[in-house]
Amino acid sequence: MSIPNKYLAELMERVIQRNPHEPEFHQAVREVLTSLSPVVDAHPEYMTEGVMDCLVEPERIIKFRVPWEDDQGKVHVNRGYRIQFNSAIGPYKGGLRFDPSVNESIIKFLGFEQVFKNSLTGLPIGGAKGGSDFTRKGKSDNEVMRFCQSFMSELSKYIGPDTDVPAGDIGVGAREIGFLFGQYKRLRNEFTGAITGKGLTYGGSLVRTEATGYGLCYFTENMLKDAGRSFEGATVLVSGSGNVATYACEKATQLGGKVVAMSDSNGYVYDPDGIDLAAVKQIKEQNRQRIKVYVDTHPKAQYHEGSSGIWQIPCHIALPCATQNELDGASAKALIANGCFAVAEGANMPSTPEAIEAFHQAGVLFAPAKAANAGGVAVSALEMSQNSMRLYWSFEEVDNHLKKIMGTLYGNVISAAQEYGMPHDLVAGANIAGFLKVANSMLAYGVV
Ligand code: NDP
Numbered sequence: 001m002s003i004p005n006k007y008l009a010e011l012m013e014r015v016i017q018r019n020p021h022e023p024e025f026h027q028a029v030r031e032v033l034t035s036l037s038p039v040v041d042a043h044p045e046y047m048t049e050g051v052m053d054c055l056v057e058p059e060r061i062i063k064f065r066v067p068w069e070d071d072q073g074k075v076h077v078n079r080g081y082r083i084q085f086n087s088a089i090g091p092y093k094g095g096l097r098f099d100p101s102v103n104e105s106i107i108k109f110l111g112f113e114q115v116f117k118n119s120l121t122g123l124p125i126g127g128a129k130g131g132s133d134f135t136r137k138g139k140s141d142n143e144v145m146r147f148c149q150s151f152m153s154e155l156s157k158y159i160g161p162d163t164d165v166p167a168g169d170i171g172v173g174a175r176e177i178g179f180l181f182g183q184y185k186r187l188r189n190e191f192t193g194a195i196t197g198k199g200l201t202y203g204g205s206l207v208r209t210e211a212t213g214y215g216l217c218y219f220t221e222n223m224l225k226d227a228g229r230s231f232e233g234a235t236v237l238v239s240g241s242g243n244v245a246t247y248a249c250e251k252a253t254q255l256g257g258k259v260v261a262m263s264d265s266n267g268y269v270y271d272p273d274g275i276d277l278a279a280v281k282q283i284k285e286q287n288r289q290r291i292k293v294y295v296d297t298h299p300k301a302q303y304h305e306g307s308s309g310i311w312q313i314p315c316h317i318a319l320p321c322a323t324q325n326e327l328d329g330a331s332a333k334a335l336i337a338n339g340c341f342a343v344a345e346g347a348n349m350p351s352t353p354e355a356i357e358a359f360h361q362a363g364v365l366f367a368p369a370k371a372a373n374a375g376g377v378a379v380s381a382l383e384m385s386q387n388s389m390r391l392y393w394s395f396e397e398v399d400n401h402l403k404k405i406m407g408t409l410y411g412n413v414i415s416a417a418q419e420y421g422m423p424h425d426l427v428a429g430a431n432i433a434g435f436l437k438v439a440n441s442m443l444a445y446g447v448v
Pocket residue numbers: 095168169170171172173212240241242243244245263264265266307321322323324326346347348373374376377
């Protein structure tokens with residue numbers, strides 16, 4: 001993919017030189033700069049005033065040691081990160097990922113994308129991401145607790161309800177958020193909404209657990225409706241079986257779709273009768289087991305090793321909800337050949353550039369992550385509002401806000417794509433609509 005605008009093409013080269021060995025970050029920046037070419041052609045002030053150069057440079061990168069002791073008394077040292085990318089429109093906001101694959105490139109790509117996503121929600125939140133190369137897999141509750149406490153002992157110096165508000169992501173769920181918030185509260189001696197995704201007994205918001213998956217389906221519903229289609233009667237694939245995948249499966253089913261497959265990092269299950277989500281929740285959320293045990297209680301279902309095989313199953317709608325670059329060009333071609341007409345990204349950057357290109361060429365409806373999975377962080381921002389007001393909203397109230405936010409977001413993405421001559425290109429629309437609010441705020445501040 002070459003970037004049409006010469007200044008942006010050169011900026012991309014500088015990004016590669018200044019951030020060597022960071023392929024995920026390069027991939028995320030290249031996509032955005034490609035989409036923004038017509039915008040800066042029309043508004044050269046974004047180049048001349050330094051907005052574009054600032055946009056690709058994080059405001060602050062925090063990198064720290066996380067020592068912790070296992071149950072045998074052995075000391076382990078992990079690496080922690082918080083990349084505070086852009087605070088032009090609000091306090092830094094974005095999740096924490098605990099996974100062995102975590103490195104600076106991955107946190108930087110996630111932080112960069114979060115800036116645009118958060119802007120798209122219409123709420124006042126800047127962009128950040130953090131995490132560690134730690135895995136909770138195979139660890140006892142006490143080991144996870146000691147790790148989280150050590151991680152927060154350092155992170156607590158840099159966050160706060162008006163500064164930076166972390167949340168969950170891969171490997172960081174309700175249990176980890178509890179340990180992290182508990183330590184934050186203890187160190188700072190204050191009870192404020194400095195983390196979202198909190199438990200419902202200590203400041204969490206109803207619908208936050210469901211928000212990313214539900215929001216993904218609300219966005220997809222809008223996109224399908226515009227094309228004269230719906231979830232009703234559609235066969236759906238959902239990759240992953242974590243937080244986003246679980247609630248995407250739940251809402252897609254409620255909207256009339258039939259989810260026939262889900263996966264984890266080892267393989268996927270195919271159930272021709274439709275996935276029994278209660279069983280998946282029990283296996284993954286409660287028991288922390290592998291998804292393959294699903295077939296022990298569901299004799300008609302099949303388990304296959306290897307996560308990417310899921311895309312070979314015929315479907316109408318694909319919802320990748322596991323991780324970055326999980327859906328490549330060959331998988332995209334298989335989906336298209338099997339009659340898939342819509343793809344909506346629940347994970348961050350799950351489709352490779354080759355896959356996105358294949359979907360566009362084939363006229364497959366494509367909802368990019370920044371727009372489609374923004375429901376999670378949107379409800380996080382609503383959790384912040386409730387915490388500031390020291391009150392709670394009902395499930396229905398928050399769910400209605402979420403539906404409205406996803407509908408407005410969809411409309412804004414479509415309008416931006418149309419305005420810059422790329423109707424129906426939701427990738428361009430999301431990048432442009434997300435950019436404008438952030439860029440105009442940066443312009444207003446002058447050089448800071
Ligand atoms: P979870 O940790 O709850 O679940 C992650 C799921 O993805 C698990 O089923 C995991 O399998 C699977 N997985 C992880 N790595 C791979 C891999 N390399 N190949 C195949 N499957 C894999 O995380 P979330 O559900 O929170 O996050 C999923 C995605 O959604 C991420 O891209 C995240 O950034 C994004 N996202 C999350 C939001 C949130 O609110 N939580 C909001 C917006 C986006 P296993 O059990 O084997 O590890």
